Every structure is written in structure tokens, then in C-alpha cells.
Amino acid sequence: MRLAKIHTEKKVDGDQTVVCHDDSGPTVKAQTIHELHSLQKKKSAPTTPINGTKSSFSPTISEEELHKQQLQSISASLASLTRETGPKLVKGDPANRKAENQKVTHVEHYHHHAPTLNISDSALKFTHVLYNLSPAELYEQAIKYEKGSFITSTGALATLSGAKTGRSPRDKRVVKDKTTENELWWGKGSPNIEMDEQTFLVNRERAVDYLNSLDKVFVNDQFLNWDPEHRIKVRIVSARAYHSLFMHNMCIRPTPEELESFGSPDFTIYNAGKFPCNRFTHYMTSSTSIDINLDRKEMVILGTQYAGEMKKGLFSLMHYLMPKRQILSLHSGCNVGKDGDVALFFGLSGTGKTTLSTDHNRYLIGDDEHCWSENGVSNIEGGCYAKCIDLSREKEPDIWNAIKFGTVLENIVFDEHTREVDYSDKSVTENTRAAYPIEYIPNAKIPCVGPHPRNVILLACDAFGVLPPVSKLSLAQTMYHFISGYTALVAGTEEGVKEPQATFSACFGAAFIMLHPTKYAAMLAQKMQKHGATGWLVNTGWSGGSYGSGNRLKLAYTRKIIDSIHSGELLKANYTKSEVFGLEIPTEIEGVPSEILDPQNTWSDKKVYMDALLKLGGLFKKNFEGFVNYQIGEDNQLTEEILAAGPIF
Numbered sequence: 351m352r353l354a355k356i357h358t359e360k361k362v363d364g365d366q367t368v369v370c371h372d373d374s375g376p377t378v379k380a381q382t383i384h385e386l387h388s389l390q391k392k393k394s395a396p397t398t399p400i401n402g403t404k405s406s407f408s409p410t411i412s413e414e415e416l417h418k419q420q421l422q423s424i425s426a427s428l429a430s431l432t433r434e435t436g437p438k439l440v441k442g443d444p445a446n447r448k449a450e451n452q453k454v455t456h457v458e459h460y461h462h463h464a465p466t467l468n469i470s471d472s473a474l475k476f477t478h479v480l481y482n483l484s485p486a487e488l489y490e491q492a493i494k495y496e497k498g499s500f501i502t503s504t505g506a507l508a509t510l511s512g513a514k515t516g517r518s519p520r521d522k523r524v525v526k527d528k529t530t531e532n533e534l535w536w537g538k539g540s541p542n543i544e545m546d547e548q549t550f551l552v553n554r555e556r557a558v559d560y561l562n563s564l565d566k567v568f569v570n571d572q573f574l575n576w577d578p579e580h581r582i583k584v585r586i587v588s589a590r591a592y593h594s595l596f597m598h599n600m601c602i603r604p605t606p607e608e609l610e611s612f613g614s615p616d617f618t619i620y621n622a623g624k625f626p627c628n629r630f631t632h633y634m635t636s637s638t639s640i641d642i643n644l645d646r647k648e649m650v651i652l653g654t655q656y657a658g659e660m661k662k663g664l665f666s667l668m669h670y671l672m673p674k675r676q677i678l679s680l681h682s683g684c685n686v687g688k689d690g691d692v693a694l695f696f697g698l699s700g701t702g703k704t705t706l707s708t709d710h711n712r713y714l715i716g717d718d719e720h721c722w723s724e725n726g727v728s729n730i731e732g733g734c735y736a737k738c739i740d741l742s743r744e745k746e747p748d749i750w751n752a753i754k755f756g757t758v759l760e761n762i763v764f765d766e767h768t769r770e771v772d773y774s775d776k777s778v779t780e781n782t783r784a785a786y787p788i789e790y791i792p793n794a795k796i797p798c799v800g801p802h803p804r805n806v807i808l809l810a811c812d813a814f815g816v817l818p819p820v821s822k823l824s825l826a827q828t829m830y831h832f833i834s835g836y837t838a839l840v841a842g843t844e845e846g847v848k849e850p851q852a853t854f855s856a857c858f859g860a861a862f863i864m865l866h867p868t869k870y871a872a873m874l875a876q877k878m879q880k881h882g883a884t885g886w887l888v889n890t891g892w893s894g895g896s897y898g899s900g901n902r903l904k905l906a907y908t909r910k911i912i913d914s915i916h917s918g919e920l921l922k923a924n925y926t927k928s929e930v931f932g933l934e935i936p937t938e939i940e941g942v943p944s945e946i947l948d949p950q951n952t953w954s955d956k957k958v959y960m961d962a963l964l965k966l967g968g969l970f971k972k973n974f975e976g977f978v979n980y981q982i983g984e985d986n987q988l989t990e991e992i993l994a995a996g997p998i999f
């Protein structure tokens with residue numbers, strides 16, 4: 351068989367034929383391939399100016415000395431608690447063998463005590479530290495070494511989180527010691543499942559030994575909270591480039607100068623996610639364990655690679671640290687108008703925090719975690735973590751456009767050839783997510799801080815279809831609904847109409863709170879009162895009937911409602927009081943048909959409506975029983991008012 355002749359001539363401009371030359375352009379300066387490669391990478395500018403400006407309190411140190419200090423600090427983080435020595439560390443990729451053989455930045459062994467004769471194999475080997483790598487470097491690491499890492503057609507990094515594609519709240523444990531025993535919320539309804547200090551240390555050792563057994567670990571030194579007065583320094587030690595890039599995007603990224611003076615972290619995460627916990631260990635009920643030790647300021651992750659555990663673990667930490675400083679931590683989205691009017695958006699998953707806080711007419715402060723202090727509001731994070739199931743360019747253009755180079759795309763499905771993502775594909779999971787730096791949203795407000803909120807919007811996706819599209823809340827009602835944290839899920843995606851499933855999650859984020867819900871509620875009440883914020887309840891769910899017979903409220907109407915809250919127009923409307931829940935319903939809103947404002951008008955059968963309303967009212971009452979014995983705030987008056995602010999029938 352003869353193969354077709356390969357033509358090396360190409361036709362240019364009609365008939366004229368040109369023979370291709372491979373040496374027609376200018377040639378490289380290098381004489382050898384090694385030289386050529388060495389030309390490709392320019393040395394990064396040193397982060398420490400050798401003789402340059404120095405701060406008044408810290409003497410200038412050489413770059414080498416700085417690296418040594420950083421490695422010593424990391425070695426201390428990775429020290430085994432039983433052997434009391436840290437591993438030998440070297441900066442850089444182990445694939446780049448030169449690092450070890452030639453110019454090794456040698457770190458003195460870290461010792462708590464005098465050197466011992468306690469030699470182990472792990473003490474003889476080097477662990478390479480990949481410290482605050484750039485997104486490009488992390489892409490290379492992921493693609494070279496982590497199965498399931500690919501570049502999508504828009505440049506995002508597609509990754510797989512392994513067996514777990516969501517958080518594992520039943521495996522989240524907190525060390526109960528003399529302090530936390532009294533400070534934290536324990537027992538029924540609490541997300542804090544207890545463990546003791548000893549068991550924590552067993553799991554910590556397991557994670558540290560696993561990480562030290564690897565050729566390399568990723569270390570991120572970053573910040574939480576855009577309020578400079580209350581910034582928290584976090585260190586994340588992980589085994590995967592995916593985890594390092596995720597946290598690079600989600601936490602606040604330090605400048606080179608800030609990194610230089612980083613020092614030791616306020617909190618450290620050991621993410622040994624691939625490695626399970628030991629079921630023979632006390633308290634362990636599965637192969638997954640996410641353990642927080644507030645006294646040691648550490649968190650250990652075993653048996654889950656879902657990156658959201660790190661994000662939400664740090665959020666739990668903030669729910670502990672911030673209230674100690676009279677700062678309220680909030681599971682909410684936040685945006686600010688051109689006139690500086692700030693709105694908070696609370697709501698459980700799928701209720702519209704991201705959709706409604708991403709608003710072309712306003713600046714985005716953040717989509718998920720905030721603080722409210724005497725200085726105003728501040729975002730805790732440096733990035734967003736958006737759901738991407740059924741994401742469409744038309745409905746959510748800003749999120750769509752944020753999925754580009756640098757963005758981590760978890761558990762999505764793509765075309766094997768074009769690498770185009772199919773956002774409707776749930777083959778891996780329904781919880782597909784994109785993590786991107788907040789500056790990927792064009793109207794992000796940077797720094798992510800703002801003045802005191804004017805409006806506090808509670809979002810509920812009411813699949814019963816009985817809550818009004820919007821109602822104005824009294825302070826007591828705001829507290830009642832904040833503590834209740836209601837939304838409804840439409841049960842299953844199987845055929846046939848299913849009953850809506852009411853969910854109650856205190857403070858709209860019960861999985862992340864550390865103190866009793868009434869502590870956060872009291873702070874919210876005090877801040878709303880002091881700064882004159884108005885509470886609103888917005889139903890982004892059903893109208894004209896429950897799920898199955900009614901329809902989901904049009905996003906366009908919800909946006910008009912939100913617009914009228916922001917502009918202050920809705921405050922001036924006329925109101926009627928609803929039955930059972932006693933909610934103030936506006937009679938008119940520009941751009942919204944008046945007949946949908948009171949839900950009873952949209953139901954064809956008034957008796958069915960009333961049954962559904964009473965059913966939901968009953969579920970609220972039952973849920974609130976757990977809170978009736980708690981005082982909220984300084985005096986009993988607010989507590990009485992809150993208890994009276996629920997459904998009455």
C-alpha cells in the first residue's frame with residue numbers, strides 16, 4: 351500500500367507556489383537546548399528588596415533568610431506532635447531535581463526540645479513545599495499529576511472532588527474542652543458534634559504523617575476578612591493543586607509585601623482529604639472526619655476531597671472568632687448601590703443569594719460570607735463559589751463570563767474533544783460549582799467592604815406557595831424568621847408530584863454557626879436597630895399553588911421587587927396584614943402585577959390555600975419550640991415580641 355504523498359508546498363496568492371522553509375525567521379540566541387530552556391523563564395523579582403525601603407520596625411533581611419524563615423514556620427506547622435520534629439523541607443517541585451541536588455535551601459530541623467536520637471524514615475526524606483503558587487503553576491501541577499484535571503474551552507480548570515461532591519455535616523466535629531464546653535452550642539439541633547482533644551490529636555497526627563509522606567505539599571498563606579482591623583491569617587496545607595487553587599481563589603490573596611511579613615498563621619488547615627480517618631478511632635462513624643480545634647487553632651480534614659469543607663470550615667471559625675469581638679458573622683450575599691445603600695441577602699441553598707446579589711445596577715461586595723462590625727460590612731472571602739447546574743449565559747452572564755482561566759470548575763461534564771462544558775449534565779453530581787476570584791465579576795466592589803446595611807432581605811423559596819412575594823417585617827418578625835431560617839425543597843426529581851419539604855436552618859446557616867442561634871439573632875437585632883435597617887421577607891418560590899400546581903415566581907418580578915426595596919420606594923407603599931403569619935403585604939409595586947402580591951388571590955381554591963397556609967404555619971411553630979426557652983438580647987421584652995411574631999392561629 352502506498353501512502354498519499356505529503357505536500358510540503360503550499361499555495362499562496364493564486365498560482366504562486368512557495369516552498370516552506372523552517373529556517374526563514376530569525377534564529378534563537380541559544381546554542382544548546384538547555385540554554386534555550388533557561389532563556390524561557392525569567393527569575394521573579396525578589397519579594398524582599400535587598401537594599402531597598404525597609405519598614406521602621408523590621409530590619410532588612412535577605413531573600414535567603416526570608417525563605418528560611420518561611421520554611422521553618424511551615425516545618426513547625428508540619429511537625430509531628432509525638433516525634434516533635436518537623437520534616438526537612440525544600441521549596442519547589444520535586445520534578446525539578448536540581449533543587450535537591452544543587453542549591454538546597456537547607457532548613458534546620460525544627461525542634462521543640464533538644465535534638466533526640468529519634469530518627470525515622472520520614473525525618474530522612476525531603477518534603478517539597480509548593481508555597482503560594484500562581485494559578486498557572488497550579489494548573490501545571492494539576493494537569494501533570496491529578497487525574498481528572500482538564501482545561502475547558504474557556505480556560506477554566508475542570509477537576510473532580512472524588513467520592514464526595516458535597517459537604518459532610520454529620521462528620522464535622524469540634525473539640526469540647528473546658529472553654530468550648532461553655533461557649534459553644536452543643537446538643538440537639540447544633541451542628542457541633544463533639545470530640546475530645548486526644549482524638550483530635552490522633553487525627554491530626556494521621557493527617558500530618560500522611561502529608562509528610564508525600565513528595566510535596568501545597569501551602570497557601572492567605573487572609574480572611576476585608577476589614578483590615580479584623581483580618582485573620584490562615585495557612586492551608588494540602589496535597590492537591592486543586593485544593594491550593596480553590597483556596598487561592600476563595601481566600602483573600604496577599605500582596606508580595608504582605609506575604610513577606612506574614613509570620614505565623616492564626617489558623618491552620620491540614621487537608622489530607624484523600625486519606626481516610628480510622629474507624630477504630632474513638633468517635634469516628636465513617637471514613638470522613640472534619641475536625642476543628644479552636645484552642646489549637648487547627649482544622650484537620652480526613653476522608654473527603656470536597657473543597658467546600660475548607661471554605662465552610664473557615665466560616666465556622668469566623669462564627670466563633672468574630673462574635674467575641676462584637677462582630678456579627680453572616681451567611682449572606684451583599685451588594686451596595688451607587689448611593690452607598692447596602693443590602694444583605696440571607697437564604698438557604700437555591701433561594702437566590704448569588705442570583706439576586708449579582709445585579710448589574712449595583713456593586714457586588716460578596717456572595718456568601720460577611721461580617722457586620724462597627725465599621726460596616728466586610729466580605730470574609732476573596733472569591734465566589736457559584737452553583738453551576740443549568741447555568742446559562744443569558745440568565746447569569748457575569749457568572750458565565752467568570753468561568754475562564756484561573757477558575758476551578760468542580761465535577762462538571764465536558765465534551766471530550768472541544769472541552770465545552772455541558773452545564774445541564776448531572777452525571778457526576780447536581781452540585782457542580784465554580785470557584786473564582788471576586789474580581790472576575792466586573793462590578794465587584796474592591797476592597798469588599800461597605801457601610802452599614804439599610805436593608806436585610808430574607809430569601810425563602812416557598813414551595814408551598816403561601817408566603818407573599820414580598821413582605822415588610824418588624825424587627826421582631828425579622829428575628830423570628832432569621833432564627834427559623836425557612837426554605838422548602840421540592841422533594842426529588844423523580845416523576846409525580848411530591849409534597850414540598852420544609853427545611854429550617856437557624857440563622858440561614860445552621861451548619862456553620864458555633865454559638866447558640868439566639869446569640870447571633872440578638873446581635874442582628876441590636877445592629878439593625880442601631881443603624882435603622884429594614885427587614886424584608888422575599889419568597890422566590892411558588893405562587894398560585896404549591897409545587898406541582900402553581901408556578902415559580904418569575905425572576906423578572908423578583909428583581910423588580912428587589913429594585914423597589916433598594917430604591918426605598920417599597921418603604922412608602924400601602925400595606926395590608928396577612929392571615930396566620932401576620933405579614934405586611936404591599937398593595938402595589940411598579941412593574942409587578944398587583945394581584946400576585948397577596949398569594950390568596952392567585953389560588954383558585956381558597957380552602958386548599960388555607961390548608962397549605964395552616965400546614966406551613968404549624969411547621970414553623972413546631973420548629974420554633976426549640977427556641978422558646980431562650981432569652982434573646984439584654985432584656986426579656988424583645989424575646990416576648992419575637993415569640994409573638996410567629997404565625998398566630
Ligand SMILES: Nc1ncnc2c1ncn2[C@@H]1O[C@H](COP(=O)(O)OP(=O)(O)OP(=O)(O)O)[C@@H](O)[C@H]1O
Nearest residue numbers: 698699700701702703704705737890903904905908
Ligand atoms: N424568582 C426567583 N428569584 C430568584 N431566583 C430564581 C427565581 N426563579 C428562579 N430562580 C433560580 O433559582 C436559582 C437561585 O440559586 P442561587 O445560586 O442564586 O442560590 P444561592 O442562594 O446562592 O444558593 P447556594 O447557597 O447554594 O450558593 C437560580 O438558578 C435562579 O435562576
Ligand SMILES: O=C([O-])CC(=O)C(=O)O
Nearest residue numbers: 516517658662699718735
Ligand atoms: O459550602 C458549600 O458547599 C456550598 C455553599 O455555599 C453552601 O452550602 O452554603
Ligand SMILES: [Ca+2]
Nearest residue numbers: 703704736737
Ligand atoms: Ca450562592
Ligand SMILES: [Mn+2]
Nearest residue numbers: 681717718719
Ligand atoms: Mn453558602
